[in-house]
Each structure stands twice: as C-alpha cells, then as structure tokens.
Amino acid sequence: MLLLKDIKQTSLALSMGLLVSFSALADNTVDEQNRAKFANQYQSWLATEEQSEREDMLAAYPASIILWAGSAYAKEYNSPRGHQFAVADVTHILRTGVSVEEGKKGLSASCWTCKTPDAPRLMNEMGVEGFSDANFADLGTEIKSVVYCSDCHQEGSEKLALPRPHAQDAMAKIKLPFDKQNTTMQGAQVCGQCHVTYYFQPERHDKVNIPWIFGSTADDIEKYYDTRRFYEWIHPISRTPILKARHPEFEHWSRSEHAEAGVTCITCHMPPATDAKGAEFTNHKVGNALDSFDSTCKACHSSQKTIEKTLQNHKKSIDAKAREVENLLVKAHFEAKAAWDAGATWPLMNDAIMGIRHSQWRWDFAMSSHGLYAHNPQEGHELLDRAIKQVTMARQLLAMVLKQLDVEKVDYPDVSTKQKAQAAIGFDEAAAKKDKQAFIKQQVDKYWDPVSKIGYNN
Secondary structure (H helix, E strand, O other): OOOHHHHHHHHHHHHOOOOOOHHHHHHOHHHHHHHHHOHHHHHHHHHHHHOOOOOEHHHHOOHHHHHOOOOHHHOOOEOOOOHHHHHHHHHHOHHHOOOOOOOOOOOEHHHHOOOOOHHHHHHHHHOHHHHHHOEOHHHHHHOOOOOOHHHOEOOOOOOEOOOOHHHHHHHHHOOOOHHHOOHHHHHHHHHHOOOOOOEEEHHHOOEEEOOOOOOOOHHHHHHHHHHHOOOOEEOOOOOOEEOOOOOOHHHHHHOOHHHHOOOOHHHHHOOEEEOOOOOEEEOOOOOOHHHHHHHHOOOOOOOHHHHHHHHHHHHHHHHHHHHHHHHHHHHHHHHHHHHHHOOOOHHHHHHHHHHHHHHHHHHHHHHOOOOHHHHOHHHHHHHHHHHHHHHHHHHHHHHHHHHHOOOOOOOOOOOOOHHHHHHHOOOOHHHHHHHHHHHHHHHHHHHOOHHHHOOOOO
C-alpha cells in the first residue's frame, strides 16, 4: 500500500529530478520494446497531441450551468481533446479543485482512473478502495504517463486487455465477460472501459462503479439509482436529488445499427493505415471517422457528402430538442425554488421534484455522450422527447403548487451567457481560477511529472 510518507518521498524525488519524466519513458525496457515493435502505432498515438482544440461547453450552452448548479460541472466543462492531454486537462480543470489540508478528505483519486495507466498500477499497489479513498491531488506525483499501450493491451503485446476493475465488473453484469468475447467485441470493450457512464460509489470509498445491475439503458440505470435512493448532489435551487451521466458512448453504441453490423469504435475511429513502406497498421490517433472515409465508411456508404448532410441534420434536430429541455428545466428549477420559498412541503413537491430529476437525467444521458448524432441519434431523440414530457408534467404540478401557495410571479434568471448563468448560481469563476493557478504553481509545476502540463507549457 502506498503510504503518505511514500507520496512525500516521491514529491521530493521529483523536485530533485530523480524520477523519469514522460519524455524519458524510452529508458523503460518494455516501453522501448513497444516503440520498436509497434513503431507506427506509437507514432500515430503521439499524433493525438495535434488534437489540441477544445470548446468551452458552458459558454456554448450556458443553461447547463443552472442544471448543474451545486456540482463541479458548473465550474468548467470542455469538449474532449486528444489522448495526450488526458492527464493535463484533468489536472488543470477547475472541476478537480486544489489540494486540501493533510488529513482532510478532498476529491477522490478515482478521477485519475481513466486518464493514465498509473491508475491500474496504483490500484494493484493500494487496493481498489485504498486508491479511491486517497485524495486526487495527493496522488498527483504518482502520475507519470498518459493513456498508453497498457491501458488497452497486455504488456508488450498487441493482445487486448481490460485492466480496470470497474470495467471487468460491468461487463460481467451484462453477461459480456471480456475473456469470452471475440476480438471485435473486446476492442469495443477496451474503449468502453472509459467511454462509459459511471459514478463514485460512496459506500465503497468512492470507487468507480458502472450502474448496470438492471441493464445499460437510461431507464435501467435510473431504476438502479432510484432503488438505491442515490443522488450525486442536492440541487441548491430546486432541492432536486440530481443524477449525473458521464459520456455514455459505449451504452449508446451497443444499441445502434453500427453495433448490430459489427462496426465498433475501432472500425471508425482507429482505421487501418499504411506506412511509407506499404505496411498496414491500426491508426492510434483516434480521430474523426469521416477524416478516413475511404477506409472506414466506404464499404457501407457510397457518399461522404450524404453522410455529412445526414449527421448535420441529426445534430440540428437533436440540439434543438436539447435547448428546449434545458429551457424548460431552468424554469422548473426556479419554479420549485419559488414554491419552497413560499412554504411548500415534501408531500406537495415530491412528484414534481422527481419529474425534474428524471427529465434532467435523460437530457444528461443524451447530451453528455460524445458523438450521439453519429452513434445513436434515434436513442437521442427518444431520450429528449421523454425528457420534454417529464419536465412539462413537473412544471404543471409545480404550477398547481404555486397557485395553492398564492405565488403569482416566479423570477427567472438571465442565462444567455456563461457569465450571467454563473452569477445566477453565485459562482465566482475569477476566484476559482486564482486558487487553481496558485495550486498549479505551488504543487504541479514543482513536484508533478511533465505529463501533467502537456498543452499548458507554452
């Protein structure tokens, strides 16, 4: 087990320059062999650093700040970047905060789980719950590499692996144990160990858990959460016990036409490529499928323009529904607040609050999934249509409660911009950024491996 003194010793070693940095991984024998044996794959993996652009999703969709009020997601939420940025982005984002005083509980180290192969290593050393019970910042000095070969392959081999315990458990729950699957499904599961929704299990020291006891649909997962009376946080405006979805790409894909046809994440996002000598290899840059149309899509689709137009139509229609749900939910949260302020009781409010909970869950399960427009647009529409019905019913119930309590006017905030929405929930972004930068300067820059600064050091 890794003890606090070990962490401090590691910090000291880093400050003295004794530990290998990410750029010096070639000193490791196994890694050196990987680079030589799988040179093309390695070079294409390095190219994920070219995928550096990202979008501020809170600025793009400020109403989501109100929906996520009371959680770290209302502080900062960006579109994903290339695998090379995984450690640096989770280090620098406002959601992960700063260090806490020794002996106090901060953000769980579980936040490292899918960012680095050091996470499975630490789980083996500390035990899964020992790892998750540690503080995120306290293990920062132990993180020396980013999403890498051993996250997906058995060490030194092209054979696929599923090193994360939460993924092994989840696949067993839905009767798809990794060792019983063919290579095609194993490839999808390897991606699905991280591109999947999850939560931190409070009774197990915040270890990562995938909630598939009843199945992997939004309805099944909701049933699991409702049965356990689980919530991520209590919404500070409406008092709703909120559920949070986290990029459920595997779930959406598993019910798609692509899945039925045996087309997986690997097929579209890691297509075969050819090097200068004519040797074929799997491209590990993990890019947009349409960038490699001829090798990914052409076998089934005759026209790239047709696919692009179809995807644009899916995106337009799904986005329109999502904005409608967000607008309705913002109003519902503040209507609930007005009711509580007027003296409402739980017997009066329960059905409306559950309507908000369930509607927001389906909105989140749709919109937190990267690539929904391509992966499973039909399910996206179904989720948002149901969310609209649920929040509409919740607002009708709230209207009855407000009338009963003689509330004639509800104050709705202006959420037209990120700044206005964050002001409405009382979040001081400037102060949070100041604290974060102090943490970066005093801890990360001094003691953490350079992998924690990729994309932030220029």
